[in-house]
Amino acid sequence: LAPGDIEHGQQACIRDPRRLRHLKEVHRARIGDSMTLGVAGGGIGRGELLALDEEEARFALSTLNTPPPPPLPVHLVLALPRPRMLARSLEHVTALGVKTITLLHSRRVEKSYWQSPELAPDKINGHLVLGLEQARDTVMPKVNLAKGFRPFVEDVLPGLLETRRGLLAHPGMPQACPRGIDEPVVLVVGPEGGFIPFEVERLLEAGCEGIHLGPRILRVETAVTALLARLF
Numbered sequence: 001l002a003p004g005d006i007e008h009g010q011q012a013c014i015r016d017p018r019r020l021r022h023l024k025e026v027h028r029a030r031i032g033d034s035m036t037l038g039v040a041g042g043g044i045g046r047g048e049l050l051a052l053d054e055e056e057a058r059f060a061l062s063t064l065n066t067p068p069p070p071p072l073p074v075h076l077v078l079a080l081p082r083p084r085m086l087a088r089s090l091e092h093v094t095a096l097g098v099k100t101i102t103l104l105h106s107r108r109v110e111k112s113y114w115q116s117p118e119l120a121p122d123k124i125n126g127h128l129v130l131g132l133e134q135a136r137d138t139v140m141p142k143v144n145l146a147k148g149f150r151p152f153v154e155d156v157l158p159g160l161l162e163t164r165r166g167l168l169a170h171p172g173m174p175q176a177c178p179r180g181i182d183e184p185v186v187l188v189v190g191p192e193g194g195f196i197p198f199e200v201e202r203l204l205e206a207g208c209e210g211i212h213l214g215p216r217i218l219r220v221e222t223a224v225t226a227l228l229a230r231l232f
């Protein structure tokens with residue numbers, strides 16, 4: 001729910017066509033159903049479906065103060081994947097609970113990916129919301145676009161690493177991905193073809209530690225999921 005969906009504190013009304021379709025087609029909602037609802041950025045509670053038609057869905061609300069689960073202290077820096085993989089990666093990492101996502105350009109990112117309709121803010125938000133709904137979270141991660149590799153690595157990354165540990169996931173690095181850490185990290189994941197040697201050197205020089213996930217080379221969406229699951 002968006003905060004504006006709540007009416008008189010006791011009822012919520014959804015009119016957004018995408019969410020109405022999701023209620024009907026994914027949840028197969030029926031009048032009288034009781035379901036878990038979350039207010040964007042706020043609490044989670046129960047709602048009973050009172051009315052559902054082409055225009056709106058109306059719920060009676062009970063307590064909405066269970067807080068969302070805490071996010072992982074992660075700023076994910078992800079070389080921009082191809083659009084289909086971007087959608088799934090955003091959904092998975094949002095369900096796992098990262099705080100911030102920077103989509104980064106790199107030599108092996110195709111320039112055409114930056115023109116993809118999947119990067120429109122409402123498309124990105126749609127993927128984030130699917131991840132949030134799955135995890136019963138209500139707090140959107142912040143998403144930044146970094147269309148220049150060097151400006152990001154030279155001007156932005158050093159500031160992030162003043163208060164966070166930097167980890168660069170790259171096959172063949174000498175150190176295995178650490179397990180069960182509890183400190184804030186910037187986690188850097190490469191494109192489908194991997195970072196080129198120049199980029200690996202710049203990321204290490206900026207202060208990232210190179211880590212590997214074993215001898216198997218994983219697709220980007222599998223790698224980010226495995227990394228987050230192993231780190232925390």
Ligand code: SAM
Pocket residue numbers: 169170171172188189190191192193194195211212213214215216217218219220223
């Ligand atoms: N051909 C590329 C290479 O050998 O570097 C493979 C790139 S992989 C498909 C995409 C990204 O997922 C990598 O840049 C890395 O960040 C991450 N990744 C996949 N498998 C990994 C592994 N075994 N160890 C560390 N990172 C891995």
